[in-house]
Amino acid sequence: MKRKNIFISIIAIILVALLNVLTVYTVSNGISYWEGYSALNKLRKQKVYLGNDQITDNQDKLITKSQVNNTKAKSILNYLDKNYDYAISWDASNGSHVNAMTMDQKSLEMYPIKVAQGQNLKVRDFHRNKVIPVLVGSKLAKKYPLHHEFTYLDGSTGKRQSYQVAGILTASSSIPSPYLFQNQNYLDNTIIVPLTTYTRAHINLPQIANGVQNLLIFNTNQNQIFKLEKFFKSQDLNVKFYTVQSSIDQEARIVKSALIKLAVGIIILLIVIVVLLKYLIRKDTKMQLKKFISSLIGFGLLLGILIELVLGFSLPMLSIVGIPKWTSLNIILSVLSIVLINLLLAVIITIFQRNNPQKQ
Incomplete structure (x- = not known):
């Protein structure tokens, strides 16, 4: 039973890591889309046609x-x-x-x-x-x-x-x-x-x-x-021309579809992680569950922050000159989303523990 618990624990850690990666990726892509949308506001307010190379x-x-x-x-x-x-x-x-x-x-x-x-x-x-x-x-x-x-x-x-x-x-x-x-x-x-x-x-x-x-x-x-x-x-x-608004509408449909899929993926991962943790809480008799849960949440937080700061996804790295507006927003909201997603896990685990006290 102990080996089985360890195996499930490892899977849970991997899934938490994946959950944080997916969360940061979703938020970063959403902000990146909004940055591009905002930058085109001046063109959107006019009837501007865009050249398209064919x-x-x-x-x-x-x-x-x-x-x-x-x-x-x-x-x-x-x-x-x-x-x-x-x-x-x-x-x-x-x-x-x-x-x-x-x-x-x-x-x-x-x-x-x-x-x-x-x-x-x-x-x-x-x-x-x-x-x-x-x-x-x-x-x-x-x-x-x-x-x-x-x-x-x-x-x-x-x-x-x-x-x-x-x-x-x-x-x-x-x-x-x-x-x-x-x-x-x-x-x-x-x-x-x-x-x-x-x-x-x-x-x-x-x-x-x-x-x-x-x-x-x-x-x-x-x-x-x-x-x-x-x-x-x-x-x-061969050149075709499209209005800025038609380009925005098309891109919005694509991004909306992608973000919905990512959100569904996050929800599914959360459900699977919760099921695994619920199993561990009910079945475990020997492992130090509190330490494991603390490590799990801490690992998720650190991993997500590391991903955001080092990889940066679609936005540029921090500059020695300063942190630009959109990069700052990306970092703040991505880290906040990581904190919230792991806090949600911690709350769910706490509820399970209260309703299912560990066996002595």
Whole structure:
């Protein structure tokens, strides 16, 4: 009987660990979703259309081969400039170990990014063609300090371009993903490069294709959107556009379904753990049950807190600069949920003990 009790105790400990992992994961995902939702509030209040890349593999191969030919890329930008109010940005890393993102002025206005040192990009910075000011993520500040000048491969020309650090971003600065709210684009290891008139003059099709997923169209109607989709198709790019609200509604359905499943999983785990502990309380005659229960609850608390602080799930780690708002909220609520779930277990165990006193 003793071996059986030990075996059940081990299972109970494993399930408590799993319960804490699931609890933290559920809370963190819920907060992460709300962070992305809140970040898109400015877009949600307007009728903004989001570009959605539907480029086929064959088209992608043709686009990759057309880097030298800038005619279509310039045609697309000119068409957008003439007919639409838009914002565009894209990954400009170019295979480098340093992340880089090209952003136009409108994008920076829509996603206001704060700087901890220096200054943000000015209107004039988008019209430079020699030494171009950039913003640097907080974790790159040592390598690229304020006012530091460096060269980096320009994706439009294939040549090295000179840049100078104008500002250091606040820790955990991010840009929301319009389609996946739980996938915030954190900028701690990113250099933000302005889309200058120089870059626009040499832009290529792969850059435009890269920016399609981050293309926002403002102050328009469905007929104008149909025309834009048709124009993109004429330039060998398949792009569909959806409103921000439709994207939010779709993501909300997905997240709601996932959170319900996680909640059901937590309830089932709780029931199984309670059944196992009830068995131990009724059957055990020799093991020091109070010590075991204390260890079980303590283990669950420590494990959950460790998971939250070390892994961090979908939110960034603590920064030496400070703890950002959403990270703080994530930590506080996740730890609180762990305390509550283990406190609930402790209360249930106490009730069982009172109703089923141990055999002497």
